[in-house]
Amino acid sequence: MTALLEVKNIDKFYDQFHAVKNVTFSLEKGEIGCLLGPSGCGKTTLLRTIAGFEDLATGSISIAGQMVAGEQTIPPERRNIGMVFQDYALFPHLTVSENIAFGIEQLSSGEKSKRIADLLKTVELEGAGNKYPHELSGGQQQRVALARALAPEPKLLLMDEPFSNLDVALRENLSTEIREILKARSITALMVTHNQNEAFAMADKVGVLSCGCMEQWDTPHSIYHHPSNPTVAGFVGEGVFINASITEKGHIQCALGTLKADTDLNFDNGAQAKLLIRPEDVIHNDDSPYGAEILSRTFRGPNILYKLKLDNGEQILSLVPSHHQHAVGQRIGIYQEVEDLVLFPADSSMDAGQQCPR
Numbered sequence: 001m002t003a004l005l006e007v008k009n010i011d012k013f014y015d016q017f018h019a020v021k022n023v024t025f026s027l028e029k030g031e032i033g034c035l036l037g038p039s040g041c042g043k044t045t046l047l048r049t050i051a052g053f054e055d056l057a058t059g060s061i062s063i064a065g066q067m068v069a070g071e072q073t074i075p076p077e078r079r080n081i082g083m084v085f086q087d088y089a090l091f092p093h094l095t096v097s098e099n100i101a102f103g104i105e106q107l108s109s110g111e112k113s114k115r116i117a118d119l120l121k122t123v124e125l126e127g128a129g130n131k132y133p134h135e136l137s138g139g140q141q142q143r144v145a146l147a148r149a150l151a152p153e154p155k156l157l158l159m160d161e162p163f164s165n166l167d168v169a170l171r172e173n174l175s176t177e178i179r180e181i182l183k184a185r186s187i188t189a190l191m192v193t194h195n196q197n198e199a200f201a202m203a204d205k206v207g208v209l210s211c212g213c214m215e216q217w218d219t220p221h222s223i224y225h226h227p228s229n230p231t232v233a234g235f236v237g238e239g240v241f242i243n244a245s246i247t248e249k250g251h252i253q254c255a256l257g258t259l260k261a262d263t264d265l266n267f268d269n270g271a272q273a274k275l276l277i278r279p280e281d282v283i284h285n286d287d288s289p290y291g292a293e294i295l296s297r298t299f300r301g302p303n304i305l306y307k308l309k310l311d312n313g314e315q316i317l318s319l320v321p322s323h324h325q326h327a328v329g330q331r332i333g334i335y336q337e338v339e340d341l342v343l344f345p346a347d348s349s350m351d352a353g354q355q356c357p358r
């Protein structure tokens with residue numbers, strides 16, 4: 001099966017600055033991908049090269065089997081792409097219906113009206129066709145922007161931080177809603193976001209970028225539970241690395257006791273490693289022989305996030321139901337319940353989530 005979007009070994013420079021480095025990934029028809037990564041890692045640049053707003057130095061991009069950049073270049077308007085931007089970019093002097101009609105002027109008026117009515121229904125804005133953008137909320141405007149991008153029935157939809165102007169509750173609802181709309185229509189889409197919750201809620205595949213490199217392109221589950229390197233592990237979720245040693249085949253010793261691996265660890269006996277401990281892996285239980293001192297606490301509604309100091313001085317995080325009330329400085333009992341062992345060699349660079357040089 002040919003991928004709908006195929007990005008192969010692309011490099012992009014701004015003068016001497018290497019903004020995208022040998023990036024390869026693909027999306028099947030109907031799949032939703034999200035590009036995630038710290039500020040300046042190249043997410044928008046990558047999206048813009050796919051849209052055709054930026055030239056490539058090397059590599060190729062194909063959409064629905066047609067090469068659009070590489071040995072041949074096809075201009076943005078002929079790439080059959082729809083775009084949704086952070087600031088909605090609606091025409092303020094046009095009504096909602098006129099905004100949606102913008103890219104389908106070539107259709108007969110009957111077809112146009114039918115397409116607009118269908119899209120207004122899809123984005124749940126029936127009855128809002130005669131309104132102007134300023135009469136709508138941010139979330140409604142972004143739904144109009146989506147309808148406008150979908151009107152010409154593009155092969156690929158690109159979305160650049162589409163929810164970042166919206167408040168937190170709305171972002172979550174809208175990301176789920178938009179995923180459902182795209183899935184119902186089998187639309188292939190690629191979205192850029194800073195927000196990992198959004199990426200996980202929306203995407204079939206997530207690409208974690210760092211300093212222009214694609215660190216991992218994988219399902220949200222694998223990105224979270226099987227990160228391929230410390231950069232991905234540290235960027236996604238709130239994990240902390242602690243020291244560990246491989247004592248015998250499949251046994252790992254750390255400050256939280258001994259852990260046993262079900263699979264081959266690819267470490268020699270006696271090897272030193274860094275073990276990822278996520279806050280949800282650390283369970284509060286005062287009967288546990290392992291204890292830690294509370295260094296700080298952050299109330300999060302249903303949970304409290306404790307920063308804890310282990311007896312050997314290492315620090316970890318623990319997510320505890322918020323009806324537990326413990327003060328900073330108090331000692332609590334904890335035990336580990338690490339389900340997915342994420343281990344990297346002790347000498348790995350742990351520069352996760354850092355700003356990329358510009």
Ligand SMILES: Nc1ncnc2c1ncn2[C@@H]1O[C@H](COP(=O)(O)OP(=O)(O)OP(=O)(O)O)[C@@H](O)[C@H]1O
Nearest residue numbers: 014019038039040041042043044045046194357358
């Ligand atoms: N037109 C340009 N000319 C020169 N450098 C640029 C240009 N556009 C982007 N860059 C640089 O390329 C790098 C990647 O930028 P890009 O906007 O793609 O990052 P990003 O991951 O989308 O960041 P953010 O999340 O902050 O929007 C940055 O270092 C940026 O300064």
